[in-house]
Amino acid sequence: MSMPRIIHAEFIKSAQGMADSLPEDRSEVVFLGRSNVGKSSTINTLVNRKNLAKSSSTPGKTQLINFFDVMYKDETQEYPLRFVDLPGFGYAKVSKTLKEVWQYNLLEFIQKRISIRLFVHLRDARHPRTAIDEDVYFNLKKIVRPDQAFVTVFTKMDKLNQKEKAALKKEFPDAIGFSNLKSHTIDPLHKKILYTIFGVEA
Secondary structure (H helix, E strand, O other), X not given: OOOOEEEEEEEEXXXXXXXXXXXXXXXXXXXXXXXXXXHHHHHHHXXXXXXXXXXXXXXXXXXXXXXXXEEEEOOOOEEEEEEEEOOOEOOOOOXXXXXXXXXXXXXXXXXXXXXXXXXXXXXXXXXXXXXXXXXXXXXXXXXXXXXOEEEEEEEOHHHOOHHHHHHHXXXXXXXXXXXXXXXXXXXXXXXXXXXXXXXXXX
């Protein structure tokens, strides 16, 4: 059997937090990471669409939770789920009050959203151990439920040389290296998503 592929993806809505989010009627894959780490580009690459997730040249500009319905399909079965693009953290030039509200909404969403099955923590391969990424990693470890999983994905792997890639792999053996420019780096993340949510060993 061939690996299921995404045959459909569409933007559904944006939300500020739990109160105006979509019903929890699909398993969800949440993408989170620092501003400018490449969240939108990663989602667009996974679904093979150039502009499904809108990226901004201004770090921290996106302050909403964006929902995308996605359909994987193989020869015999369809696998519906939802991608959730969280606002980037770390750079937002907003007022202190707005930032506190924003952070509360995101924390509530991450902790209380029952439909989240997989957290995809995106980190820049060129800067693998920023303080804010380490903080997010350890906090996720604390709150992930038994029915959830999380994976570290290093973006912009094409910016590293072979020696740097080998060192990163040694330091983070369970992480996935990802590049929008290298097609062979895309399948491992698809496989992680399919196995975690549907038990499909692609």
